[in-house]
Amino acid sequence: MTLYVIGKPIKHSLSPIIHNFWINKYKLSLEYKKMEVEKDFLPSLIKDVRNGKVTGLNITIPYKRDIIKFIDEISNTAKDIGAINTVFLKRDKVYGDNTDGIGFTRALEKKKNFNFFNKSIYVLGAGGASHGIISELIKKKSENNLCC
Incomplete structure (x- = not known):
């Protein structure tokens, strides 16, 4: 199972180091990577979450607001602030939250x-x-x- 942090730029992100530390410590069958993407690639990534090809996404600059229109269901917190930083499949729907x-x-x-x-x-x-x-x-x- 694969998780990604996505954004542009993304090379500065320490998320893979942090998440992979815990993944390895608890011997989870996960892989956490970073991916620099263009805005027009967002629908394709959401499709990959929907079909299970990607387990989940962390969203960073500049896409926390742009990703909203591709999400099936959004937490109240994400609605209130108008930004999503976490995307995953929940009850067969692509769910967005802000943590x-x-x-x-x-x-x-x-x-x-x-x-x-x-x-x-x-x-x-x-x-x-x-x-x-x-x-x-x-x-x-x-x-x-x-x-x-």
């Missing part, structure tokens, strides 16, 4: 025992992940969320 925010907040909560409630949080940068992070911070009832 940027929940990944960020859970990491701080679990590793650093951080409580976001009533905290002032400043997000530096307005890239693709910032939308998901700010959305999750609002859900956590942090205040004064500022994106620079």
Whole structure:
């Protein structure tokens, strides 16, 4: 089974190193690769997910918004922020979600025992992940969320 992180450019991505570490540690029958793609190749990739040729995709710049129109079903989180970073088959439909925010907040909560409630949080940068992070911070009832 093959998973990909896709984007353009993609050579900077550390996702394969990170994911393959865990795949190897837990001896999973998976392979995680990066693939630089053009926008017009997105429908073909989604077709490969739909027919099982590709197990799943992580989406990075610049396609987090562009991929939406090819997805069958979208999580509420992805709808709210208008961006998808994870694509997989769920109940025979191509499903899109955004895990940027929940990944960020859970990491701080679990590793650093951080409580976001009533905290002032400043997000530096307005890239693709910032939308998901700010959305999750609002859900956590942090205040004064500022994106620079």
